[in-house]
Amino acid sequence: xxxxxxxxxxxxxxxxxxxxxxxxxxxxxxxxxxxxxxxxxxxxxxxxxxxxxxxxxxxxxxxxxxxxxxxxxxxxxxxxxxxxxxxxxxxxxxxxxxxxxxxxxxxxxxxxxxxxxxxxxxxxxxxxxxxxxxxxxxxxxxxxxxxxxxxxxxxxxxxxxxxxxxxxxxxxxxxxxxxxxxxxxxxxxxxxxxxxxxxxxxxxxxxxxxxxxxxxxxxxxxxxxxxxxxxxxxxxxxxxxxxxxxxxxxxxxxxxxxxxxxxxxxxxxxxxxxxxxxxxxxxxxxxxxxxxxxxxxxxxxxxxxxxxxxxxxxxxxxxxxxxxxxxxxxxxxxxxxxxxxxxxxxxxxxxxxxxxxxxxxxxxxxxxxxxxxxxxxxxxxxxxxxxxxxxxxxxxxxxxxxxxxxxxxxxxxxxxxxxxxxxxxxxxxxxxxxxxxxxxxxxxxxxxxxxxxxxxxxxxxxxxxxxxxxxxxxxxxxxxxxxxxx
Amino acid sequence: xxxxxxxxxxxxxxxxxxxxxxxxxxxxxxxxxxxxxxxxxxxxxxxxxxxxxxxxxxxxxxxxxxxxxxxxxxxxxxxxxxxxxxxxxxxxxxxxxxxxxxxxxxxxxxxxxxxxxxxxxxxxxxxxxxxxxxxxxxxxxxxxxxxxxxxxxxxxxxxxxxxxxxxxxxxxxxxxxxxxxxxxxxxxxxxxxxxxxxxxxxxxxxxxxxxxxxxxxxxxxxxxxxxxxxxxxxxxxxxxxxxxxxxxxxxxxxxxxxxxxxxxxxxxxxxxxxxxxxxxxxxxxxxxxxxxxxxxxxxxxxxxxxxxxxxxxxxxxxxxxxxxxxxxxxxxxxxxxxxxxxxxxxxxxxxx
Ligand SMILES: Cc1cc2nc3c(=O)[nH]c(=O)nc-3n(C[C@H](O)[C@H](O)[C@H](O)COP(=O)(O)OP(=O)(O)OC[C@H]3O[C@@H](n4cnc5c(N)ncnc54)[C@H](O)[C@@H]3O)c2cc1C
Numbered sequence: 001x002x003x004x005x006x007x008x009x010x011x012x013x014x015x016x017x018x019x020x021x022x023x024x025x026x027x028x029x030x031x032x033x034x035x036x037x038x039x040x041x042x043x044x045x046x047x048x049x050x051x052x053x054x055x056x057x058x059x060x061x062x063x064x065x066x067x068x069x070x071x072x073x074x075x076x077x078x079x080x081x082x083x084x085x086x087x088x089x090x091x092x093x094x095x096x097x098x099x100x101x102x103x104x105x106x107x108x109x110x111x112x113x114x115x116x117x118x119x120x121x122x123x124x125x126x127x128x129x130x131x132x133x134x135x136x137x138x139x140x141x142x143x144x145x146x147x148x149x150x151x152x153x154x155x156x157x158x159x160x161x162x163x164x165x166x167x168x169x170x171x172x173x174x175x176x177x178x179x180x181x182x183x184x185x186x187x188x189x190x191x192x193x194x195x196x197x198x199x200x201x202x203x204x205x206x207x208x209x210x211x212x213x214x215x216x217x218x219x220x221x222x223x224x225x226x227x228x229x230x231x232x233x234x235x236x237x238x239x240x241x242x243x244x245x246x247x248x249x250x251x252x253x254x255x256x257x258x259x260x261x262x263x264x265x266x267x268x269x270x271x272x273x274x275x276x277x278x279x280x281x282x283x284x285x286x287x288x289x290x291x292x293x294x295x296x297x298x299x300x301x302x303x304x305x306x307x308x309x310x311x312x313x314x315x316x317x318x319x320x321x322x323x324x325x326x327x328x329x330x331x332x333x334x335x336x337x338x339x340x341x342x343x344x345x346x347x348x349x350x351x352x353x354x355x356x357x358x359x360x361x362x363x364x365x366x367x368x369x370x371x372x373x374x375x376x377x378x379x380x381x382x383x384x385x386x387x388x389x390x391x392x393x394x395x396x397x398x399x400x401x402x403x404x405x406x407x408x409x410x411x412x413x414x415x416x417x418x419x420x421x422x423x424x425x426x427x428x429x430x431x432x433x434x435x436x437x438x439x440x441x442x443x444x445x446x447x448x449x450x451x452x453x454x455x456x457x458x459x460x461x462x463x464x465x466x467x468x469x470x471x472x473x474x475x476x477x478x479x480x481x482x483x484x485x486x
Numbered sequence: 487x488x489x490x491x492x493x494x495x496x497x498x499x500x501x502x503x504x505x506x507x508x509x510x511x512x513x514x515x516x517x518x519x520x521x522x523x524x525x526x527x528x529x530x531x532x533x534x535x536x537x538x539x540x541x542x543x544x545x546x547x548x549x550x551x552x553x554x555x556x557x558x559x560x561x562x563x564x565x566x567x568x569x570x571x572x573x574x575x576x577x578x579x580x581x582x583x584x585x586x587x588x589x590x591x592x593x594x595x596x597x598x599x600x601x602x603x604x605x606x607x608x609x610x611x612x613x614x615x616x617x618x619x620x621x622x623x624x625x626x627x628x629x630x631x632x633x634x635x636x637x638x639x640x641x642x643x644x645x646x647x648x649x650x651x652x653x654x655x656x657x658x659x660x661x662x663x664x665x666x667x668x669x670x671x672x673x674x675x676x677x678x679x680x681x682x683x684x685x686x687x688x689x690x691x692x693x694x695x696x697x698x699x700x701x702x703x704x705x706x707x708x709x710x711x712x713x714x715x716x717x718x719x720x721x722x723x724x725x726x727x728x729x730x731x732x733x734x735x736x737x738x739x740x741x742x743x744x745x746x747x748x749x750x751x752x753x754x755x756x757x758x759x760x761x762x763x764x765x766x767x768x769x770x771x772x773x774x775x776x777x778x779x780x781x782x783x784x785x786x787x788x789x790x791x792x793x794x795x796x797x798x799x800x801x802x803x804x805x806x807x808x809x810x811x812x813x814x815x816x817x818x819x820x821x822x823x824x825x826x827x828x829x830x831x832x833x834x835x836x837x838x
Binding site: 103104105106107127128129149150152156157160161163164173177178179180183184185186187188189190191192193195196198199200214216217218219239240242243245246247284285286287288291292344345346347348373376377378411412413414415416417418419420424428431432435436439440442443444445446447458459 | 541542543544545546565566589595596599600602603612616617618619620622623624625626627628629630631632633635636638639640644655656657659675678679681682683684685686703704706707710711747748749750751765768769789790791793805806808809811812813815816818819821822823834835
């Protein structure tokens with residue numbers, strides 16, 4: 001039975017059709033976690049509205065009764081952002097799945113938040129256009145979730161993150177009012193709330209409509225794969241490509257363990273004895289691509305690549321990418337469970353951070369496969385573990401936390417694209433001091449004074465940070481074991 | 487020059503906070519005309535100078551807010567790099583802080599992005615005198631709310647900017663400008679159609695029945711685009727600079743200068759006055775004596791907004807009025823960052 005009382009469920013039913021209100025345990029089960037399945041919690045109830053007016057009515061009701069609301073897109077988030085609350089309502093935007101308008105001349109698409117990322121590019125393709133940010137989860141994740149996380153993807157090196165590709169957002173605020181941020185023009189008067197809503201993890205409002213920018217499909221693409229006998233050499237090659245003045249459409253790196261896993265899984269033709277490979281995609285006009293391919297090829301050679309492959313056709317390009325795109329599930333085959341981290345560093349710190357990860361891996365006795373968006377310094381170390389071994393998840397989380405702390409120490413960030421959610425809330429205390437965290441709380445307060453929108457996520461309380469600090473002082477021995485630890 | 491006055495600046499804001507004194511933040515004073523006039527004690531950021539970190543291969547630069555914009559651009563040019571949003575200077579005294587606080591951008595805006603698109607991180611002092619750091623020097627960072635981008639273009643009303651980290655881009659290897667004779671309606675159509683094609687366009691301007699297009703990239707594809715566009719190359723080295731700095735002959739006019747930011751496809755606007763179009767149709771300048779209310783209404787009907795950019799009389803509203811609900815959130819965010827409303831009060835809106 002649900003944690004929200006009958007009266008509230010009945011009031012939801014006055015707003016929504018019966019089948020759009022879920023409150024029996026078996027119906028709630030699919031919503032108990034997002035992509036980070038280590039954290040689970042059944043919601044009090046689930047609402048599945050399909051009109052903005054229904055979202056407004058739900059927000060008014062929840063506001064009046066002080067019921068917290070967690071928005072959910074496709075639930076592919078990797079930081080527990082859409083993790084439900086026991087006494088809260090889970091608001092699914094899954095039924096908002098319409099592409100409302102594609103304006104080819106203005107190069108924009110107006111879509112509902114539950115539209116899948118890839119569906120936008122598919123709909124734009126007949127017009128010779130595409131939506132650039134392409135998270136690996138793009139067949140499943142929603143554009144609403146992308147905005148809430150400011151998601152990235154392989155092509156963000158050249159085309160920017162979600163925040164660079166969204167022009168207008170309509171949201172329902174905590175009191176049920178519709179607020180429009182941004183516009184169909186290139187800027188709008190007042191503060192840049194559009195920048196604020198991108199990456200706000202459902203904490204400031206419920207996103208109900210989004211206008212995204214579409215770009216012309218490049219005339220031509222080319223993919224090069226270079227193998228290295230040393231990770232440091234591969235890192236240097238990345239820096240040299242970037243400083244040569246070329247901005248590749250994508251520049252990805254994989255280390256030996258991920259190469260082996262991917263090769264065994266999809267047979268992309270990666271050399272399994274390589275210590276690292278780089279995948280470099282170039283796009284543009286035919287002549288641009290030809291010139292850049294030559295330049296990158298010679299940079300890779302002088303950087304000491306032991307093997308360079310230039311795809312002969314589109315099929316070979318796709319095959320080279322396939323290994324990278326399947327890297328997560330491929331690594332998943334090596335171990336019962338894996339934990340995906342998401343730190344960022346200045347590119348020049350790549351050798352240092354790899355060294356640190358290696359040290360930690362030995363210390364914890366857990367293997368790590370490294371996959372990077374190398375061009376923009378975003379690391380995805382995948383820690384291999386077995387959740388059935390008592391304490392191994394906890395050790396993995398501690399290990400992951402230390403990788404993130406190393407990223408911060410090297411001038412980077414605890415998260416490049418997956419968000420803080422529930423998962424990295426303790427590491428927020430490492431990246432920000434208490435004044436900065438208080439400033440975040442003040443911004444949250446400006447939009448949601450009663451803490452009803454996704455409360456407890458993304459920004460830790462100062463109390464929590466004090467506890468986290470204490471954890472360190474006491475060598476991992478928890479002082480307050482009764483406090484929830486994530 | 488390398489000079490750190492962050493302690494003095496923080497002290498001055500803390501004192502102002504304690505004594506409830508309004509402050510008027512000044513960098514190079516090159517954009518003093520922009521926004522509404524502010525009454526308050528002057529707080530001068532211009533001697534807070536120096537490039538703190540610049541690594542060409544990282545495509546990142548961090549500098550203090552008082553650093554002259556010319557110093558920044560000179561340092562970048564030495565490595566064949568640039569601020570890709572082409573910020574206007576308006577005067578040799580322009581500083582990085584003013585550039586980011588005003589959030590203005592030049593001809594490349596529609597093609598490479600705005601000032602905030604290139605902001606990666608910021609160190610600021612808020613209205614309570616607290617020194618805070620947000621974002622960083624990495625390309626991707628989603629930890630915490632994106633306050634450094636929020637502060638970009640906030641005209642100093644949310645915090646005093648001490649340091650900014652920016653994403654840098656390589657300069658295009660080759661550039662050329664072409665011209666097409668056409669009327670305004672056709673120019674708007676062409677600019678939009680071409681922006682949807684994989685052409686290396688980096689600037690556009692329509693004025694007096696001439697459409698100017700800047701192409702930038704590899705030489706070969708720039709030249710082949712010239713023939714695709716069936717346009718003729720002209721010598722326009724200075725055109726884009728003059729547009730950016732408003733030194734173009736068009737800007738030689740004493741009437742109030744309005745900036746209309748519209749959907750790029752909006753058709754010709756029925757507004758009396760000499761006009762010039764940039765940004766692929768999205769930025770339209772007009773010297774007009776029409777009443778402000780009428781211009782605000784026209785802009786919003788067209789799906790955009792208007793700004794009284796330059797005028798001898800700026801006592802009233804210069805930015806498009808906001809919807810009441812949106813204004814409410816502006817006021818709350820202002821309070822969150824500047825509880826006593828002491829930082830540039832009224833520079834953007836009277837109530838902020
Ligand atoms: C295999 C795999 C690969 C991935 N690869 C990438 C990648 O390459 N790059 C990347 O950036 N991410 C990646 N992710 C993470 C994830 O896909 C993204 O974070 C995505 O944007 C989440 O979208 P979603 O619709 O699933 O959102 P959810 O997980 O449902 O929600 C995410 C957050 O957004 C909030 N939210 C959702 N919808 C709304 C709304 N309408 N209004 C307000 N708040 C809302 C939620 O409350 C939550 O905080 C990957 C995930 C998986 C499982």
